[in-house]
Amino acid sequence: MIPAPLALLAELTHRCPLRCPYCSNPVALTGPGAELDTATWARVFEEAAALGCLQVHLSGGEPMARRDIAALVAAASGAGLYTNLITAGVLLDAAKLAALAAAGLDHVQLSVQDAEAGSADRIGGCAGGHARKLAAARLVTAAGLPLTLNAVVHRQNLDRLPALIELALALGAQRLEVAHVQYYGWALANRAALLPSRAQLEAATATVESARAALKGRLVIDYVVPDYHAKRPKPCMGGWGRRFLAVSPAGLVLPCHAAESLPGFGFPDVRRTSLRAAWERSEAFNRFRGTGWMAPPCRGCARAEIDWGGCRCQAFALAGDAAAADPACALSPHHALLGAAVAEAAGAAEGFTYREPGRLPLPKAPAAPFSATKVKG
Amino acid sequence: MTPGAIPRFAPGMKLREDRARGQWVVMGPERMFVPDETALEILRLVDGRRSIAAIVDDLAARYDAERGLIETDVLALFTDLHGRGVVTGG
Ligand code: SF4
Ligand code: SF4
Numbered sequence: 001m002i003p004a005p006l007a008l009l010a011e012l013t014h015r016c017p018l019r020c021p022y023c024s025n026p027v028a029l030t031g032p033g034a035e036l037d038t039a040t041w042a043r044v045f046e047e048a049a050a051l052g053c054l055q056v057h058l059s060g061g062e063p064m065a066r067r068d069i070a071a072l073v074a075a076a077s078g079a080g081l082y083t084n085l086i087t088a089g090v091l092l093d094a095a096k097l098a099a100l101a102a103a104g105l106d107h108v109q110l111s112v113q114d115a116e117a118g119s120a121d122r123i124g125g126c127a128g129g130h131a132r133k134l135a136a137a138r139l140v141t142a143a144g145l146p147l148t149l150n151a152v153v154h155r156q157n158l159d160r161l162p163a164l165i166e167l168a169l170a171l172g173a174q175r176l177e178v179a180h181v182q183y184y185g186w187a188l189a190n191r192a193a194l195l196p197s198r199a200q201l202e203a204a205t206a207t208v209e210s211a212r213a214a215l216k217g218r219l220v221i222d223y224v225v226p227d228y229h230a231k232r233p234k235p236c237m238g239g240w241g242r243r244f245l246a247v248s249p250a251g252l253v254l255p256c257h258a259a260e261s262l263p264g265f266g267f268p269d270v271r272r273t274s275l276r277a278a279w280e281r282s283e284a285f286n287r288f289r290g291t292g293w294m295a296p297p298c299r300g301c302a303r304a305e306i307d308w309g310g311c312r313c314q315a316f317a318l319a320g321d322a323a324a325a326d327p328a329c330a331l332s333p334h335h336a337l338l339g340a341a342v343a344e345a346a347g348a349a350e351g352f353t354y355r356e357p358g359r360l361p362l363p364k365a366p367a368a369p370f371s372a373t374k375v376k377g
Numbered sequence: 378m379t380p381g382a383i384p385r386f387a388p389g390m391k392l393r394e395d396r397a398r399g400q401w402v403v404m405g406p407e408r409m410f411v412p413d414e415t416a417l418e419i420l421r422l423v424d425g426r427r428s429i430a431a432i433v434d435d436l437a438a439r440y441d442a443e444r445g446l447i448e449t450d451v452l453a454l455f456t457d458l459h460g461r462g463v464v465t466g467g
Contacts, residue, residue, distance in 0.1 A: 006409070052395075054404060082404045084407070107406040146387070216460050222407070
């Protein structure tokens with residue numbers, strides 16, 4: 001019996017005014033002409049709710065770039081889904097927010113690139129962006145909507161984690177998500193400029209622990225130790241095809257938003273198939289579902305049903321095989337690649353390859369930036 | 378949380394039915410709690426008007442259990458949920 005999914009990640013568009021060098025969108029971005037229309041998204045939301053989804057994350061790119069965003073929120077909310085808008089905030093204004101609230105929006109998750117405007121605008125590649133985000137946060141709380149602040153952290157902003165916590169409190173957020181960059185796609189090309197050091201990480205973990213205790217009941221802080229400093233991988237997406245599904249701007253149904261970049265897959269297209277058929281019967285969802293596909297060291301491992309072998313995209317990015325154990329696992333034969341990348345990053349420059357439509361982030365790093373031969377040699 | 382406190386769901390938290398799985402859940406951003414039967418009985422009485430003491434009275438009138446025991450359980454639940462940001466109350 002295939003468990004029903006809990007949440008749908010609806011990637012409404014890849015358009016975005018920011019250019020974050022760690023953007024989780026695929027390196028090959030979808031153009032606006034290929035985006036699903038309002039009616040198709042509305043059907044996707046109905047089907048997701050019927051399939052058992054309780055929550056939808058309206059994401060992108062920047063979901064506010066969709067002119068029909070209020071209609072999409074209304075459709076999702078009308079389908080009975082808890083609606084979460086994941087936004088960079090720079091396109092929000094009071095009128096748009098009022099329309100979203102009236103459409104039944106339940107929650108806003110606003111990203112910031114740093115606690116300091118100068119650095120935040122440099123990282124996001126968007127002059128004046130940070131100030132607009134602060135204004136957006138005030139509009140969200142003024143509209144009575146609950147706010148989560150999402151801070152993607154890395155070497156160039158991790159030392160300002162205390163200031164990010166202060167910012168979350170000052171903006172009236174109930175929740176702060178401190179998310180370490182995950183290194184595939186754009187972020188992999190910028191890895192040497194972004195990977196934090198062990199010392200930075202330890203300071204950040206201590207900061208989170210003391211802030212959690214001090215702010216109990218005021219601010220919830222979500223924080224997970226990043227893969228590059230871990231001994232065991234995270235249960236990526238809670239396991240392939242177990243809890244989440246994503247739909248790309250062009251309508252591909254994916255087990256995770258990054259899966260589109262994996263080669264050798266024919267992902268179902270929601271314009272041609274139902275969400276239920278995609279979830280229950282497609283080869284793509286069944287390929288890495290459960291534990292039957294695993295090879296050693298995952299096969300028979302006591303943690304196989306805890307971390308599900310980790311992230312398939314990271315396995316492909318680092319080991320060159322989407323069916324391998326996640327190299328974040330110390331039992332993976334490729335685990336040394338992570339330590340080598342951390343060591344290499346320690347002396348690396350801080351310049352970025354920004355996310356740009358139509359431009360591949362290849363100039364700063366070769367396609368397989370840390371091949372096994374290079375590390376051994 | 379004290380008996381006089383009036384519990385409310387924190388902004389963004391909602392109690393709703395999950396028909397696909399035959400249960401009720403407290404939904405929040407990226408979070409979900411599945412209350413057991415007792416907790417669900419208690420959470421159904423959260424309306425932003427009733428105090429914890431009034432919730433305890435309601436339960437004591439309907440269940441064959443000592444009021445003191447019910448109060449201990451209810452306070453423990455709300456204290457836990459408050460710490461996790463699921464309910465507020467003052
Ligand atoms: S990570 Fe940055 S560039 Fe990518 S969608 Fe979010 S705000 Fe836009
Ligand atoms: S061997 Fe596989 S299942 Fe075991 S801990 Fe490592 S990644 Fe997880």
